[in-house]
Amino acid sequence: xxxxxxxxxxxxxxxxxxxxxxxxxxxxxxxxxxxxxxxxxxxxxxxxxxxxxxxxxxxxxxxxxxxxxxxxxxxxxxxxxxxxxxxxxxxxxxxxxxxxxxxxxxxxxxxxxxxxxxxxxxxxxxxxxxxxxxxxxxxxxxxxxxxxxxxxxxxxxxxxxxxxxxxxxxxxxxxxxxxxxxxxxxxxxxxxxxxxxxxxxxxxxxxxxxxxxxxxxxxxxxxxxxxx
Numbered sequence: 349x350x351x352x353x354x355x356x357x358x359x360x361x362x363x364x365x366x367x368x369x370x371x372x373x374x375x376x377x378x379x380x381x382x383x384x385x386x387x388x389x390x391x392x393x394x395x396x397x398x399x400x401x402x403x404x405x406x407x408x409x410x411x412x413x414x415x416x417x418x419x420x421x422x423x424x425x426x427x428x429x430x431x432x433x434x435x436x437x438x439x440x441x442x443x444x445x446x447x448x449x450x451x452x453x454x455x456x457x458x459x460x461x462x463x464x465x466x467x468x469x470x471x472x473x474x475x476x477x478x479x480x481x482x483x484x485x486x487x488x489x490x491x492x493x494x495x496x497x498x499x500x501x502x503x504x505x506x507x508x509x510x511x512x513x514x515x516x517x518x519x520x521x522x523x524x525x526x527x528x529x530x531x532x533x534x535x536x537x538x539x540x541x542x543x544x545x546x547x548x549x550x551x552x553x554x555x556x557x558x559x560x561x562x563x564x565x566x567x568x569x570x571x572x573x574x575x576x
Contacts, residue, residue, distance in 0.1 A: 368496055371397035373444045380439070380447075389437075392447040393500040398492065406487065408514050412551070413451055413485045415559035416512065419550065420454060422567045423539050426574060433460035435479070439470040440504065448500055452483030452510065456538055473504065481538035483510035494520065502530050508538050517551040519544050541573070 368391075376392040379399055391398040405413075417434055424432045435453040438461075453471075455461070461476040463469065482501055484493040493511045501509045502524060509530055511520040521544045522530035523537050536542040546569055553562035 366400075368393075368396040368398045368492070370395060376447060389449045390439075390447065391449070391497065391500060393496065393503065396496075398496070400489065409485055409487045411554065411559050412512055412514055415550070415554070415562060416452055416483065416485070418559065418563040419547070419566055420539075422563055423542065423570060426567075426570060430456060431458045431460075432456050435461065435471070440473060440479075440482075441470050442473045442504060446500060446504055448482075448497065448504075450482035450501070451485040452481065453479050454481040454483075454538055456480045478504055478506045480506075481508040481510065481536075482506050483512060485512050485514060487514040490515075498522065498530055502528060508533075508536065512547075512551070517548065517554070519547045519551070521547075542570070546570070 371392070372395070373392065376390065376397055379388070379390050379397070389400045389402060391400075413436070417436060420432065420434050424430055433455040435455065436451055437449055438453050439447060439449045440453070441447045457480075459477060461471045484497060486493045490511070490513055498509060498511075505524065505528075507524050509522045509524075511522075512518075513520070521533050521536065523533045525531050534544055536544065546566070549569075550562050550566045553565050
């Protein structure tokens with residue numbers, strides 16, 4: 349007989365669950381609070397748990413993850429009237445119900461989460477509003493990023509979700525509809541008016557350059573957009 353997830357947790361907190369497995373919130377907490385969790389990302393949704401062992405981050409994933417953080421800065425540097433906070437990889441929790449740790453977490457506005465001494469190092473969505481945008485940098489996780497994680501972020505009512513396909517140099521962008529489902533979109537809501545196609549063109553610049561040179565090219569393009 350196969351061991352239950354609770355047995356697995358009790359016996360080996362280093363084990364990675366490469367697939368979503370039936371679990372309880374208490375199972376999630378055992379992984380979250382385990383002493384070996386440092387390089388793991390954990391997700392809990394609809395009584396299922398996913399644990400991803402990140403190991404040592406690969407060059408491609410790091411390049412693109414850092415690129416998108418830079419792109420946020422570049423975008424808002426040309427719109428200084430807008431306040432933004434980039435909190436990528438922070439754990440988002442709706443206690444007892446849902447949890448995730450997106451690669452990209454973007455808040456627009458001055459009501460962004462602030463940590464205080466003695467508090468857990470997580471974003472409690474019973475206390476703070478949801479981000480304007482979350483995203484996943486998908487190297488080996490594209491299938492679940494476009495399926496279960498998309499459902500998770502929709503259920504959390506996050507207005508916009510991006511999936512960045514590392515290998516295909518593609519960006520799938522979705523906006524939350526009134527029916528609670530995501531629909532693919534061509535322009536960003538959080539980065540108001542940004543064409544998603546421009547993000548893919550920026551990714552293509554990595555074929556012959558660095559994420560720094562790609563970001564500089566992006567800056568030139570959005571300066572032109574603003575001037576139009």
